[in-house]
Amino acid sequence: MRAGRRVGGEPFVCVRADGPYAYDPDGRRYVDYVMAYGPLLFGHTPPFLRDLDALAARGVVYGSTTPDEIALAERIRLHVPSMEKLRFTTTGSEAVQSAVRVARAFTGRDAVLKFSGNYHGHFDLALQDAGASAETPHAERSGIPRAVVADLAVARYNDLDDVDRHLARTRGRLAAILVEPVCGNMGLVQTQPGFLEGLRERADATGALLIFDEIITWLRLGLGGAQARIRVTPDLTTVGKIMGGGFPIAAFGGRADVMATLAPDGPCFTGGTHAGMPFAVAMALRVLDHLEREPQLYREMDRCARMLADGIRTTVRELGLGYAVVQTESIVDFKFRAGPPTRSYDDQRRDDQRAYAAFYHAMRARGVLLPPSHNEVMFLSTAHGDEDVAFTADAIDGALRELREKGTI
Ligand SMILES: Cc1ncc(COP(=O)(O)O)c(C=O)c1O
Incomplete structure (x- = not known):
């Protein structure tokens, strides 16, 4: 790009x-109007970009949990109640990759259905037929293992008939339906009435989890994200970009029973040296303070x-x-x-x-x-x-x- x-x-x-x-x-x-591809909701020099020395003087990354990360998680849950439990990552790509892994671990299945023109980051599974700047029309020439693509169904956005055609192929194997509830990676594309409701029904009918990728939309479309407007509740949600006020932090979360699959309670591992680093967490708290106040x-x-x-x-x-x-x-x-x-x-x-x-x-x-x-x-x-x-x-x-x-x- x-x-x-x-x-x-x-x-x-x-x-x-x-x-x-x-x-x-x-x-x-x-x-x-690039605004760093989305994170800069307050422009390049937000009002809360001050006293950074004081933040840094507390140390920027500890490797242990902090009161602030718990406070931030609770604040996010207040605005996005479907994120009953959540975990921080450094980038949006990691958040989506982790959400997909949790969905697979929870369901015990491998297949994922996603949509062409949606972009979910730069990990293998997400790149097939992705929007934004991803140019990977040929998985095998792009470093994406064939086995990864074999477990993937890519449907047309806003087309439930196409979704059904793909579901017929993944019967009994589908772990997750992954979607941008409002898409910002093939231009701005709204979902047609009934599309997300249709995905919810199909996820329920097949036993798959519905994952909303709200990396762009959370805080861009309001404190409740796209899901508050559409009133469809996903099982898992990913957020990122704006939440760090320009600093790298993202999160994934959702149903408590699904998130319980994560280590240390469950067998599914995710981690990151800088995940939820105190400096970025402090910036995220400032972002929420600012938006709640104004x-x-x-x-x-x-x-x-x-x-x-x-x-x-x-x-x-x-x-x-x-x-x-x-x-x-x-x-x-x-x-x-x-x-x-x-x-x-x-x-x-x-x-x-x-x-x-x-x-x-x-x-x-x-x-x-x-x-x-x-x-x-x-x-x-x-x-x-x-x-x-x-x-x-x-x-x-x-x-x-x-x-x-x-x-x-
Ligand atoms: C909807 C969506 N999901 C995930 C990502 C990946 O986030 P990151 O670039 O922080 O890895 C992006 C990035 O543009 C995105 O637009």
């Missing part, structure tokens, strides 16, 4: 950042994101492009394809990636930094204000008109 191959040209090099802005080595300022921040971000989406819609309409502009809370996205919003990776694969590459560079020339891949989305933060959004909407208007004049779109 950082090499920027999907859009070509020189990769963006960042030398410093503050608030909603990133700066290149020439000191040029960009309004940043609930209006979500309304503010939603308002700004709406303003941006409306601005893009106006240009798209004026140019007769027919692109669908989508927005959920602080996520904004549109693709270079006329017609309804993306429902699955099949739609996403029909985007005009060449147009996105030209758009990316036209925006960079105008002082706006977008992710260098059409699979990603624009993330706003509490640091993005009306002026930044108005500037960005103007830049998008100019960039799309330039592309139209050049015949790119």
Whole structure:
């Protein structure tokens, strides 16, 4: 992703950042919508990024449990009650990998059903047909063992008939259905009404566990994550990204009986030298303090994101492009394809990636930094204000008109 191959040209090099802005080595300022691919809900320099010396002076990693990690676990459970028990990891990849292992240990089964275009991290099983920047169409040439792929079913997102076709193959062997409840890794894709409910029913019917990967959505879509809005309860959930306020910490958790499979109570081992390190735990507590104290921040971000989406819609309409502009809370996205919003990776694969590459560079020339891949989305933060959004909407208007004049779109 950082090499920027999907859009070509020189990769963006960042030398410093503050608030909603990133700066290149020439000191040029960009309004940043990459936001480190999601964690920076408060921009680059959050208000709680202070007194770090005092935090560090307590020691940053102990190798033993701490009162703070228990307090953090309880705070998370308060907001996401389905995480009856949870365990910390350092990265989102580890959290999902661990959740899958627990599901396998609990069910005594191997097979996993996931969805094309969803991204769950960089471990073997997750990479097959993944979205985001994963480019692993051929498992055997990508270092993914054939045996791993043999236990995997990859279904079309938002398509319960396709799920059923795969379930027929994995009968009696399915340990887990793994899904992003709102997908942010093939652009922003909402689930169709009934899709997640359908997965819940199928998990119950087959004895498999339902795992929601909320690494992007928890805290992005509110303190309760996607599951609070959708009102479907998973057996296991993974969270990460925003929770550390920019520092690496993630977690997985869920039903107490399932989590009891974990060592030391049960036979399933997970671990990590830096997992739940006190420094990152302290930052996570600050993140929750801030969001609990300032609930209006979500309304503010939603308002700004709406303003941006409306601005893009106006240009798209004026140019007769027919692109669908989508927005959920602080996520904004549109693709270079006329017609309804993306429902699955099949739609996403029909985007005009060449147009996105030209758009990316036209925006960079105008002082706006977008992710260098059409699979990603624009993330706003509490640091993005009306002026930044108005500037960005103007830049998008100019960039799309330039592309139209050049015949790119
Ligand atoms: C939904 C989802 N799950 C898991 C991950 C992996 O998290 P990490 O990059 O922290 O390993 C990502 C990362 O982008 C993600 O978007």
